[in-house]
Amino acid sequence: xxxxxxxxxxxxxxxxxxxxxxxxxxxxxxxxxxxxxxxxxxxxxxxxxxxxxxxxxxxxxxxxxxxxxxxxxxxxxxxxxxxxxxxxxxxxxxxxxxxxxxxxxxxxxxxxxxxxxxxxxxxxxxxxxxxxxxxxxxxxxxxxxxxxxxxxxxxxxxxxxxxxxxxxxxxxxxxxxxxxxxxxxxxxxxxxxxxxxxxxxxxxxx
Amino acid sequence: xxxxxxxxxxxxxxxxxxxxxxxxxxxxxxxxxxxxxxxxxxxxxxxxxxxxxxxxxxxxxxxxxxxxxxxxxxxxxxxxxxxxxxxxxxxxxxxxxxxxxxxxxxxxxxxxxxxxxxxxxxxxxxxxxxxxxxxxxxxxxxxxxxxxxxxxxxxxxxxxxxxxxxxxxxxxxxxxxxxxxxxxxxxxxxxxxxxxxxxxxxxxxx
Numbered sequence: 001x002x003x004x005x006x007x008x009x010x011x012x013x014x015x016x017x018x019x020x021x022x023x024x025x026x027x028x029x030x031x032x033x034x035x036x037x038x039x040x041x042x043x044x045x046x047x048x049x050x051x052x053x054x055x056x057x058x059x060x061x062x063x064x065x066x067x068x069x070x071x072x073x074x075x076x077x078x079x080x081x082x083x084x085x086x087x088x089x090x091x092x093x094x095x096x097x098x099x100x101x102x103x104x105x106x107x108x109x110x111x112x113x114x115x116x117x118x119x120x121x122x123x124x125x126x127x128x129x130x131x132x133x134x135x136x137x138x139x140x141x142x143x144x145x146x147x148x149x150x151x152x153x154x155x156x157x158x159x160x161x162x163x164x165x166x167x168x169x170x171x172x173x174x175x176x177x178x179x180x181x182x183x184x185x186x187x188x189x190x191x192x193x194x195x196x197x198x199x200x201x202x203x204x205x206x
Numbered sequence: 207x208x209x210x211x212x213x214x215x216x217x218x219x220x221x222x223x224x225x226x227x228x229x230x231x232x233x234x235x236x237x238x239x240x241x242x243x244x245x246x247x248x249x250x251x252x253x254x255x256x257x258x259x260x261x262x263x264x265x266x267x268x269x270x271x272x273x274x275x276x277x278x279x280x281x282x283x284x285x286x287x288x289x290x291x292x293x294x295x296x297x298x299x300x301x302x303x304x305x306x307x308x309x310x311x312x313x314x315x316x317x318x319x320x321x322x323x324x325x326x327x328x329x330x331x332x333x334x335x336x337x338x339x340x341x342x343x344x345x346x347x348x349x350x351x352x353x354x355x356x357x358x359x360x361x362x363x364x365x366x367x368x369x370x371x372x373x374x375x376x377x378x379x380x381x382x383x384x385x386x387x388x389x390x391x392x393x394x395x396x397x398x399x400x401x402x403x404x405x406x407x408x409x410x411x412x
Contacts, residue, residue, distance in 0.1 A: 025232035026320060108378045109315040114232065123378050154387045157375065161388050162364075165371020169363065172314045172325075172332050181360045182367050 008046040011036050016057040020100030023110035024054050024118055055117050061103035062125050068093035079140030080195045083133065083159070084187050090163050091183045101171055104129075105164050130156045137194070145199045155194060162186055214252040217242050222263040226306030229316035230260050230324055261323050267309035268331050274299035285346030286401045289339065289365070290393050296369050297389045307377055310335075311370050336362045343400070351405045361400060368392055 001009075014035040018027050032043055032053070047053040069089045076082040100106060104125050111118035133156035140146030166182030169175075207215075220241040224233050238249055238259070253259040275295045282288040306312060310331050317325035339362035346352030372388030375381075 022320065023229065023231065023316070025229065105374060106315055108374055109312055110229070114228065119378075126375065126378050157372070157384045157387045158368075158391050161372035161375050161384055162368050163371065164374055165369065166363070166367035168311060168314055168370055168374075169332065169367050172329050178363045178367055181363045185364050 004046070007038075007042075011038070011043055011046055011053070012056050012060050015053055016061045017099040019054050019057045020061050020098050020103050020106055023106065024050075024115050025110075027054070051115060051117055054115070055121055058103055058107055058118060058121050058125075061098040061100075062121075064096065064098050065103055066129075068096055078199075079136050079143070079145045080190055080199070082136055083194070084190050086133070087159065087163070087183050087186045087190070091179050102164065102167050105168060126160070130160055132156075133159055140194075140196075144196055146194055147196045150194055158189075159186055210252070213244075213248075217244070217249055217252055217259065218262050218266050221259055222267045223305040225260050225263045226267050226304050226309050226312055229312065230256075230321050231316075233260070257321060257323055260321070261327055264309055264313055264324060264327050264331075267304040267306075268327075270302065270304050271309060272335075274302055284405075285342050285349070285351045286396055286405070288342055289346075289400070290396050292339070293365065293369065293389050293392045293396070297385050308370065308373055311374060332366070336366055338362075339365055346400075346402075350402055352400055353402045356400055364395075365392055 011032075015027075015032055018031050018035055022031065027050075029040060029043075029050075033039060036043060043053070047056070069086055071089055071093055073082050073085050073089070076085055104122055107118055107122040108126070111122060130153070134152045137146055137150070137152035137155050141148050141150075141152065146152075162182045162185065163179075166178040169178035217238075221233075221238055224237050224241055228237065233256075235246060235249075235256075239245060242249060249259070253262070275292055277295055277299055279288050279291050279295070282291055310328055313324055313328040314332070317328060336359070340358045343352055343356070343358035343361050347354050347356075347358065352358075368388045368391065369385075372384040375384035
């Protein structure tokens with residue numbers, strides 16, 4: 001990687017926690033200069049605008065979050081167990097994330113009536129996350145692990161809503177309890193309302 | 207009400223949707239001047255600071271939301287039905303709210319790493335809401351309508367998490383579906399996991 005590319009990536013990495021914490025409007029050029037130890041010209045040589053930098057910072061923060069949430073799930077063959085692991089990862093794998101909380105939640109609220117490019121980024125990230133859960137549910141329906149009378153899109157919407165909402169409560173209460181309660185509820189929900197009965201019998205017999 | 211008081215209340219009413227949409231940092235004095243048709247001096251004659259105005263605007267927005275969510279619930283004697291009505295109100299009574307979405311969600315994210323006074327306001331509002339739901343659940347446990355083996359605090363945390371998270375998804379997807387799914391799930395949850403069996407039998411017999 002050449003020096004220009006390295007500097008560019010360093011700027012993104014340093015800017016990501018600032019945008020994630022302070023939002024687009026709340027992030028000042030002086031914050032970005034302090035974090036990167038660069039002058040204005042040194043930053044904007046690599047990015048066309050504050051918006052472009054914010055968009056790439058979101059991509060970086062979100063990629064980090066997705067990797068943490070998927071960790072170890074690929075090897076789990078049973079689809080319900082895979083969904084349960086994703087729920088557990090959401091709760092347990094937060095140490096390596098970009099500081100400031102879930103980038104999706106932050107960007108969704110921050111850009112809701114503001115920056116269009118950021119809002120579109122957040123919308124796409126949410127859609128991809130829901131789509132991933134939905135795909136797992138459909139796979140489970142095909143192979144008989146998941147009940148055929150549940151709606152995969154509804155399941156994935158509900159899981160994401162419950163996780164994101166409880167994370168908001170966690171942050172406001174400076175407590176781990178709301179997310180722990182939500183994850184407990186979702187694990188039970190996946191076990192009792194999503195896992196197919198036939199699949200349960202096979203598990204119990206084996 | 208004298209003229210000064212009326213002006214003060216008008217400023218709060220006009221400022222509330224701006225703070226609710228744009229957040230504390232994102233709200234410029236020029237936005238407030240435009241909305242109120244007042245000069246800077248005309249606004250700050252009534253408020254010690256932008257922070258004080260933002261705090262009072264939050265109180266106004268939150269009061270409006272609470273009133274909408276409680277509408278018609280006081281007359282419902284059965285506690286589970288009262289909880290279900292509160293869930294339904296959250297979804298259906300959003301027309302009269304201060305524009306910009308749930309003030310709690312907005313302020314929680316906006317002030318999380320920023321304004322301390324606003325964060326404290328949002329924290330108190332959340333605590334009061336959870337406390338209200340918890341109180342209803344405890345009342346239901348005393349009179350046998352609600353299962354004694356459920357934890358009222360967990361129930362109320364879960365309901366609020368699920369509602370707030372799905373509202374975030376609604377906004378990002380510009381769709382009513384996530385909240386509709388979440389409310390459907392919560393109504394079923396209240397019916398099957400919260401309402402006591404004895405209470406169900408009484409209802410069926412009567």
